[in-house]
Amino acid sequence: MEERKPAHMLRNFKYVAFMNEELRNLSLSGHVGFDSLPDQLVNKSTSQGFCFNILCVGETGIGKSTLMDTLFNTKFESDPATHNEPGVRLKARSYELQESNVRLKLTIVDTVGFGDQINKDDSYKPIVEYIDAQFEAYLQEELKIKRSLFNYHDTRIHACLYFIAPTGHSLKSLDLVTMKKLDSKVNIIPIIAKADTIAKNELHKFKSKIMSELVSNGVQIYQFPTDEETVAEINATMSVHLPFAVVGSTEEVKIGNKMAKARQYPWGVVQVENENHCDFVKLREMLIRVNMEDLREQTHTRHYELYRRCKLEEMGFKDTDPDSKPFSLQETYEAKRNEFLGELQKKEEEMRQMFVMRVKEKEAELKEAEKELHEKFDLLKRTHQEEKKKVEDKKKELEEEVNNFQKKKAAAQLLQSQAQQSGAQQTKKDKDKKNASFT
Amino acid sequence: SAGLPETRTDAAMSELVPEPRPKPAVPMKPVSINSNLLGYIGIDTIIEQMRKKTMKTGFDFNIMVVGQSGLGKSTLVNTLFKSQVSRKASSWNREEKIPKTVEIKAIGHVIEEGGVKMKLTVIDTPGFGDQINNENCWEPIEKYINEQYEKFLKEEVNIARKKRIPDTRVHCCLYFISPTGHSLRPLDLEFMKHLSKVVNIIPVIAKADTMTLEEKSEFKQRVRKELEVNGIEFYPQKEFDEDLEDKTENDKIRVGAWGSLLKNGKCVLGLVENLNHCEFALLRDFVIRTHLQDLKEVTHNIHYETYRAKRLNDNGGLPPGEGLLGNVLPPVPATPCPTAE
Numbered sequence: 001m002e003e004r005k006p007a008h009m010l011r012n013f014k015y016v017a018f019m020n021e022e023l024r025n026l027s028l029s030g031h032v033g034f035d036s037l038p039d040q041l042v043n044k045s046t047s048q049g050f051c052f053n054i055l056c057v058g059e060t061g062i063g064k065s066t067l068m069d070t071l072f073n074t075k076f077e078s079d080p081a082t083h084n085e086p087g088v089r090l091k092a093r094s095y096e097l098q099e100s101n102v103r104l105k106l107t108i109v110d111t112v113g114f115g116d117q118i119n120k121d122d123s124y125k126p127i128v129e130y131i132d133a134q135f136e137a138y139l140q141e142e143l144k145i146k147r148s149l150f151n152y153h154d155t156r157i158h159a160c161l162y163f164i165a166p167t168g169h170s171l172k173s174l175d176l177v178t179m180k181k182l183d184s185k186v187n188i189i190p191i192i193a194k195a196d197t198i199a200k201n202e203l204h205k206f207k208s209k210i211m212s213e214l215v216s217n218g219v220q221i222y223q224f225p226t227d228e229e230t231v232a233e234i235n236a237t238m239s240v241h242l243p244f245a246v247v248g249s250t251e252e253v254k255i256g257n258k259m260a261k262a263r264q265y266p267w268g269v270v271q272v273e274n275e276n277h278c279d280f281v282k283l284r285e286m287l288i289r290v291n292m293e294d295l296r297e298q299t300h301t302r303h304y305e306l307y308r309r310c311k312l313e314e315m316g317f318k319d320t321d322p323d324s325k326p327f328s329l330q331e332t333y334e335a336k337r338n339e340f341l342g343e344l345q346k347k348e349e350e351m352r353q354m355f356v357m358r359v360k361e362k363e364a365e366l367k368e369a370e371k372e373l374h375e376k377f378d379l380l381k382r383t384h385q386e387e388k389k390k391v392e393d394k395k396k397e398l399e400e401e402v403n404n405f406q407k408k409k410a411a412a413q414l415l416q417s418q419a420q421q422s423g424a425q426q427t428k429k430d431k432d433k434k435n436a437s438f439t
Numbered sequence: 440s441a442g443l444p445e446t447r448t449d450a451a452m453s454e455l456v457p458e459p460r461p462k463p464a465v466p467m468k469p470v471s472i473n474s475n476l477l478g479y480i481g482i483d484t485i486i487e488q489m490r491k492k493t494m495k496t497g498f499d500f501n502i503m504v505v506g507q508s509g510l511g512k513s514t515l516v517n518t519l520f521k522s523q524v525s526r527k528a529s530s531w532n533r534e535e536k537i538p539k540t541v542e543i544k545a546i547g548h549v550i551e552e553g554g555v556k557m558k559l560t561v562i563d564t565p566g567f568g569d570q571i572n573n574e575n576c577w578e579p580i581e582k583y584i585n586e587q588y589e590k591f592l593k594e595e596v597n598i599a600r601k602k603r604i605p606d607t608r609v610h611c612c613l614y615f616i617s618p619t620g621h622s623l624r625p626l627d628l629e630f631m632k633h634l635s636k637v638v639n640i641i642p643v644i645a646k647a648d649t650m651t652l653e654e655k656s657e658f659k660q661r662v663r664k665e666l667e668v669n670g671i672e673f674y675p676q677k678e679f680d681e682d683l684e685d686k687t688e689n690d691k692i693r694v695g696a697w698g699s700l701l702k703n704g705k706c707v708l709g710l711v712e713n714l715n716h717c718e719f720a721l722l723r724d725f726v727i728r729t730h731l732q733d734l735k736e737v738t739h740n741i742h743y744e745t746y747r748a749k750r751l752n753d754n755g756g757l758p759p760g761e762g763l764l765g766n767v768l769p770p771v772p773a774t775p776c777p778t779a780e
Contacts, residue, residue, distance in 0.1 A: 023547040023558065030521040033728040035553030037498050038490045040732035050485055073478040102483040145751050150740045228495055289481035293488035301602050312598045337752075 049096075049103040051154040052292060053134075055186065056108065057127060057178065058163025059115030060085075062193045067161075067248035068108050070261060070272060071284055072097065075250060076108065085113025088123050090130045092155075107155065115174060124178045131157050131185045135307040142308075156304060158295045159222070159287060160186040163193040164243060168202045170209050179219045185303055187222035187295050189287065190214070195245030195278050196263060196270040203245055210243055224286060225294050238286050244279035247272050497556035499606045500731060501545075501587075503638075504561065505580060505630070506615025507568040510645035515613070516561050519723055520550065541566040541579045545607075562609060568626055577630045584609050584638050588746040608743060610734045611674070611726060612638045615645040616662065620654050623665050631671045637742055639674035639734055642666070643722065674734065 056064040060081050069075055076095065092109040111127060134156045141147055162179055164171065179188055190210065192198070198206060214221060221242070224235035249272050253262040261272040272280045287295075504512040517523060545562045562583070567576055587608040594604040612634065616627055631640055642662070650658065666673065726734070 023549045026520070026522040026548045026550045026559075028521045028550060028552060032519070032521050032550075032552055033723065034498075034500075034550075034557055034731060035555045036728050037555055037557070037731060038493045040729070041493055042486050042490055044732060044736065045489060046486065071480070073480055097480070097482060099480060099482040102485060104482045104485075145748050147744070148740075150736070228491060230491060284481065289484045290488070292482075292485050293492055297492065305600060309598050 046101055048151065049105055051105045052296065053107040053109065053155060053157050055157045055160040056163065057111045057114060057160060058193060059165060060113065062163045062165060063248050064110060064163055066250065067246060069250045070248040070280065072106070081112045083116045085116055087117065088113045088126045090126055109157065120174050123174065124181045128181055128185065132307065135304055138304065139308055139311060156299055157186050158299045160188045162188055162190045164190055164210065166192055166194045166197050168198050168206050171213050176213065176217050176219065180217060183220040184306060187298055189222050190243040191283060192243050192245040194247065196247045198245065207243060224291055231290055234290060238282055241279055241282055244283040246280045246283055247278040494554055496603065497558065499558045501560040501562060501607060501609050503564065503609045503612040504615070505564045505567055505612060506645060507617065508565065510615040510617060512563065512615055518719065519727065520559065522550065541576050543579060543583045560607070573626055577633050581633055581637060585746065588743055591743065592747055592750060608738055609638050610738045612640050614640050614642050616642055618644055618646050618649050620650060620658050622661050628669055631666065631673065632669060635671050635673055639737055641674050641726070
């Protein structure tokens with residue numbers, strides 16, 4: 001029970017009495033030490049490890065797997081796909097890479113069967129669905145009441161490498177349609193695959209054509225960030241070469257006195273890491289060494305937020321006035337909670353009913369068994385009684401016989417005794433006669 | 440969707456029913472490859488990339504000081520951040536009267552060091568423990584802390600969210616214990632009991648220069664014991680030790696780094712940093728140089744999450760129909776909701 005509070009303590013506390021509007025700039029008179037903050041932050045992340053997820057979209061045989069192998073200096077095991085896939089499906093594989101003290105959980109998602117079908121109308125759909133599914137999973141986690149976001153294994157796609165076939169002319173309509181569907185969901189980095197099949201002058205024209213087609217069709221590709229001074233310059237320089245024309249190879253060829261990744265043709269060698277031969281180095285630089293973190297950030301703060309917003313609006317929110325914003329989601333939570341409770345109750349009911357049913361069944365079974373037992377018992381009893389009767393009958397018979405026998409015996413004895421008596425009398429008579437004759 | 444054997448595409452919004460989330464077609468155990476052997480890829484550059492980004496966005500840090508007036512709170516904060524964060528302590532003639540109720544004053548500052556920009560907010564609580572009747576004087580403080588969580592939650596729950604939600608949550612609460620030399624006072628225990636559940640509390644023995652070394656260590660032992668007996672978990676909380684390494688490190692801190700401070704911050708600054716005189720340096724290193732980020736993370740991942748879960752579950756213990764900041768919430772249903780595990 002709460003005691004009455006003194007008057008001045010009741011709900012009129014002045015607080016947040018003061019929060020200054022304009023922040024004061026302070027000068028430090030010595031080394032405080034919070035410049036270690038970025039290190040503190042980075043150390044935390046390092047110990048947890050990082051996630052990076054790449055989606056490769058391109059036709060079968062265009063070199064997606066080879067490029068991944070080349071980028072990450074490994075032979076990721078995979079069997080080349082056939083051209084007979086009935087539809088597009090996405091295959092994801094995860095790898096843990098380590099470099100110095102950095103652990104990276106790399107997931108490579110492949111579009112198997114892309115571009116192989118006769119009717120490619122729906123080719124983009126599985127890709128969009130996959131990307132959305134990863135956003136959905138994250139959103140689910142975020143909306144949970146008891147959640148653990150800080151050790152969530154992030155599967156959202158951070159970069160989408162779109163492989164353009166080196167026709168030398170222009171983009172295919174499939175490319176345009178697909179990229180248009182993906183550009184608001186993922187960071188698209190278009191690349192020209194198997195670039196060693198295009199001549200230098202053709203390549204330049206091809207690149208321009210592609211970029212202008214993208215612009216005229218309103219496709220938003222990933223922009224390398226230029227807002228931060230240290231990376232602005234390199235990003236700006238690289239952007240000029242988009243889309244990167246790449247060559248992939250894990251085979252090594254002896255160039256001069258070194259071994260280098262290259263493709264050996266009858267007429268010559270194409271070196272992967274030679275910037276005069278192809279843009280592989282630029283791609284690696286941009287994708288991994290300069291903008292990996294930005295790609296992750298854009299995925300989270302732009303693409304995911306957009307997905308979340310659309311999804312929540314779909315669920316029935318109207319952000320009409322600022323007042324309704326703070327608790328409209330609350331209402332959904334309430335609604336969801338009620339729904340959840342309702343479902344819980346339903347499940348409980350179901351379980352209870354099932355339990356009752358089972359109990360009934362068991363009861364019926366038991367009754368059956370009981371009945372059987374009773375019947376058996378009755379049968380036994382009857383049999384027993386019959387037996388008993390038989391025995392009694394026999395007993396009676398026996399008694400009768402015994403009686404008869406006794407009677408006969410008695411009769412016989414009587415006869416015998418009568419006979420004896422008469423005999424004795426006769427003997428006495430005889431004796432008397434004898435005696436009489438003597439006198 | 441036509442037979443997709445390896446992808447789960449059914450992303451129907453499953454409600455708060457705790458069902459495993461639709462997983463992408465990822466094998467359970469990722470293949471581990473040590474790329475050190477295979478030629479440089481450049482993955483380790485992500486550290487630099489991350490560092491650059493965080494330097495650009497800057498950091499927020501909110502520290503609250505609680506304790507009776509005269510214990511040297513302002514001096515400590517000024518010394519910690521080597522600047523006139525709090526203007527109060529500069530003069531001994533304090534024109535401000537002790538307030539009649541507990542006030543909460545938050546002052547924001549921008550400080551920069553080594554290219555790192557920090558928005559530091561010091562939250563002072565004048566009037567705490569200064570009344571004749573101090574019953575429930577922690578309530579305004581608890582309310583303030585929860586209000587910051589509420590603010591953050593409201594932003595987080597918006598449909599169109601800000602790119603960076605302003606963080607006003609209290610990351611660290613320095614609680615000043617009066618150096619009586621005996622034990623904790625009931626007010627101290629009550630405060631810490633209530634607040635250790637919602638915020639990181641670092642208990643600090645004030646004006647330790649009024650005790651001898653033996654008195655100090657005895658007092659410390661007694662205080663620590665009392666806290667333990669009362670089940671008060673102060674920062675760093677044992678239950679959050681992630682691994683053995685953390686635990687041994689944190690144990691050292693729990694045992695040793697109780698800050699204490701001196702009266703005249705300025706002219707004896709040199710002595711303050713002398714470990715033999717007081718453990719100020721330990722406190723400073725602990726709060727700023729090594730555990731600042733951790734303080735923020737524990738606040739975000741644990742205290743805030745607890746608040747959020749409670750809030751979404753049962754109106755946060757507030758009477759139904761009433762919300763913080765004057766919002767009206769829908770009524771709470773009669774049956775309590777089980778937490779979705």
